[in-house]
Amino acid sequence: MADREARERAVLRVADSRRVRRDPESWQGEDTAIYCRISHVKDKDQTSVDRQERICRRIIKRLGLVVSPRNVFIDPNRSAWQRNRSRPGWDRLLEVARSEGIRHIVVYHPDRLMRQPRDLEELLQISDEHGITLHGEANNRELSDPDDRFFLRIEVAHSCRSSDDTSRRIKEAMIDRARDGLPHPGQNRTYGYAKDAVTIIPEEAGIVKWIFQGFLDGMTPYAIAKDLNRREIRTTHGIFWTINGVLRVLDSRHVAGILVFRGTEIGPGAWPAIIETAMWNEVRERRAYRSAVFKETFSPKHFYLCRGLPWCAKCGVRMVGKPENGHPAYVCGNFRNPDKSKRCARKVKGDLLDGFVKDAAIDLLERLDLTGEQSAAVLSDADSSAIDANRRELTELKDMWDHQEITTSEYRQMRKTVDDRIRKIQAKTIVRPTAEILDGMTGRDARATWDAHEKAGGSERLNAVLRFLFAAVRIGESTTPKWRPDFGRIDIEQNEL
Numbered sequence: 001m002a003d004r005e006a007r008e009r010a011v012l013r014v015a016d017s018r019r020v021r022r023d024p025e026s027w028q029g030e031d032t033a034i035y036c037r038i039s040h041v042k043d044k045d046q047t048s049v050d051r052q053e054r055i056c057r058r059i060i061k062r063l064g065l066v067v068s069p070r071n072v073f074i075d076p077n078r079s080a081w082q083r084n085r086s087r088p089g090w091d092r093l094l095e096v097a098r099s100e101g102i103r104h105i106v107v108y109h110p111d112r113l114m115r116q117p118r119d120l121e122e123l124l125q126i127s128d129e130h131g132i133t134l135h136g137e138a139n140n141r142e143l144s145d146p147d148d149r150f151f152l153r154i155e156v157a158h159s160c161r162s163s164d165d166t167s168r169r170i171k172e173a174m175i176d177r178a179r180d181g182l183p184h185p186g187q188n189r190t191y192g193y194a195k196d197a198v199t200i201i202p203e204e205a206g207i208v209k210w211i212f213q214g215f216l217d218g219m220t221p222y223a224i225a226k227d228l229n230r231r232e233i234r235t236t237h238g239i240f241w242t243i244n245g246v247l248r249v250l251d252s253r254h255v256a257g258i259l260v261f262r263g264t265e266i267g268p269g270a271w272p273a274i275i276e277t278a279m280w281n282e283v284r285e286r287r288a289y290r291s292a293v294f295k296e297t298f299s300p301k302h303f304y305l306c307r308g309l310p311w312c313a314k315c316g317v318r319m320v321g322k323p324e325n326g327h328p329a330y331v332c333g334n335f336r337n338p339d340k341s342k343r344c345a346r347k348v349k350g351d352l353l354d355g356f357v358k359d360a361a362i363d364l365l366e367r368l369d370l371t372g373e374q375s376a377a378v379l380s381d382a383d384s385s386a387i388d389a390n391r392r393e394l395t396e397l398k399d400m401w402d403h404q405e406i407t408t409s410e411y412r413q414m415r416k417t418v419d420d421r422i423r424k425i426q427a428k429t430i431v432r433p434t435a436e437i438l439d440g441m442t443g444r445d446a447r448a449t450w451d452a453h454e455k456a457g458g459s460e461r462l463n464a465v466l467r468f469l470f471a472a473v474r475i476g477e478s479t480t481p482k483w484r485p486d487f488g489r490i491d492i493e494q495n496e497l
Contacts, residue, residue: 027133028064032104033071035093049074050407052108059106059135067106071096074413088417090119097126106135120152178261181270183254190254191236197254198271205274207233211249212275212283221246222336229338239399240338250287256280302328303459305354309466309473313491315344316394319475327351330475342402348475352485358450358462360492361469365438365446384471390422437461437468471495 036052053072060067073089096102126132134152174184185197192208194201207228214224225241235245249255257273258280259266275283304321312319312332319330328350337343397414400406406414441449453462476489 027104030065030103031071031100032060032065032067032106032135033073033093033096033102034060034067035073035075035089035105035107037075037087037089055108055137056106059137063104063135065104065106071102072413088421089413092417092420094122094126097123097130097132101130103131104133104135109136117153117157124149174261178259178266181259181268183259183269183271189236190252191249192255192274193271200272200274208249208255208274211246212279215250215283216279216286221250225338242338250283302350303463304328304330304350305459305463306330306357306466306473307463309357309470310348310353311391311472311474312344312346313474313476314346315342316391318388318391319346319348321350346475346477348490349485353473353475353490356487356490357466357470357473357492361466362447362450364469364494365442365450365465366444368438368442387422387425390418390425394418437464441465469495 034053034056036049036056053074057067073093075087075089093105097105123132177184183197185195189195190197192201192204193199211224211228214227215221219227221243224246225243228241228246233241235241253260253265254269255274256277257269257271257275259269302321302323307321308318310319310330311317312334315332315334317333319332322329322331322335324331324347329347330350330353331347332344334342334344335347394415397406397418450462453459471493474491474493476491478486478489480486
């Protein structure tokens with residue numbers, strides 16, 4: 001009888017730790033996590049993430065909890081409603097709650113945390129294992145308590161319905177505006193127009209006309225951007241002009257008064273145009289002609305064997321093939337950034353890098369035994385593109401921080417999130433048939449086979465082999481005199497084979 005009672009007490013203690021609301025006094029000193037988010041649209045509550053964090057820390061102090069800096073997760077301008085919207089901070093929060101057993105999550109308000117039922121169910125599933133309490137400014141919800149789970153499901157369902165209604169109204173408004181020949185103002189205003197996308201800004205309209213006329217007079221987009229920057233004229237974001245920025249103006253149908261709805265050209269719009277139709281059409285023809293001439297005249301005479309692989313370790317951007325003093329070289333993509341403070345002169349001799357990576361590849365191919373193997377594991381093209389996009393996002397975040405558009409804490413958090421995303425993608429592999437690329441390239445005759453492909457002009461095939469074997473080639477700072485090759489600055493990242 002005594003054994004049965006002791007057993008019952010032990011079972012109840014375990015059950016209580018998961019299902020029964022705990023006494024707040026037992027929370028003292030327990031680890032917690034903070035989550036802050038602000039929507040990318042103007043909803044009713046646009047409390048900044050900084051203020052949300054201050055409120056959450058005040059709650060933590062009142063409850064006697066503790067929070068580590070690494071457990072503060074922020075998603076600025078991330079929608080919790082859109083089903084396909086990425087929320088890195090939210091994903092990382094779930095990962096920490098699942099792996100580290102965080103028992104408290106503090107948010108400014110539950111709708112900052114989740115507005116989709118599936119988000120709540122995922123969090124409840126984790127809570128079933130660890131017993132999580134959700135704290136807000138007004139109250140707290142014990143996620144293991146049936147009543148609290150019930151109320152949370154109602155609140156999230158209500159938020160989801162509210163978001164669905166908002167989306168429906170926005171879509172209907174967009175359709176109505178398109179029927180009336182009016183554009184839908186986006187987050188980024190079109191250069192030359194006010195935020196309503198209809199009212200012309202005379203000063204900027206004059207610049208738009210100058211860009212179009214300059215292009216027709218023979219100026220290149222680079223020359224146009226350089227001249228605008230020399231005159232200290234800035235874009236709608238207040239930053240320097242780039243080639244792509246000029247091309248966006250030249251390709252903008254909006255400045256020609258052409259209505260585009262969901263990617264489809266509808267016809268003339270009901271707002272005043274800055275550029276006449278005749279000039280717009282002439283620029284279109286000239287753009288197509290110049291593109292064809294450029295491809296024919298300036299197509300690369302030298303094939304850069306490592307094309308797509310070199311990255312500048314300083315800037316985190318891809319290096320491009322470019323002749324330097326008549327010799328092929330790989331230079332940092334920031335070599336002529338309009339913002340002179342961000343320009344990077346890092347470069348490496350093309351023949352030196354190609355030869356070094358070629359030798360590394362041949363050494364690997366000679367040792368690679370694919371006997372009986374039909375496949376190898378590598379990153380997919382989609383994942384490689386995703387990594388490139390994430391690295392570009394890191395550069396954009398740095399620009400935002402430089403222009404004080406985000407705080408240092410937000411920059412560090414978002415940079416860590418993107419870095420984690422890259423590592424997560426790099427950990428993924430797919431199985432790809434080796435016969436597609438490595439057929440006949442491995443074994444003791446690898447060098448002879450490679451040389452035969454070079455003589456036969458099979459550079460594209462050899463570049464594909466390099467990109468199959470290696471994920472990236474990072475170029476660090478040189479520590480030797482210019483006349484002496486510095487192979488120590490070359491870091492090759494190999495794909496998992």
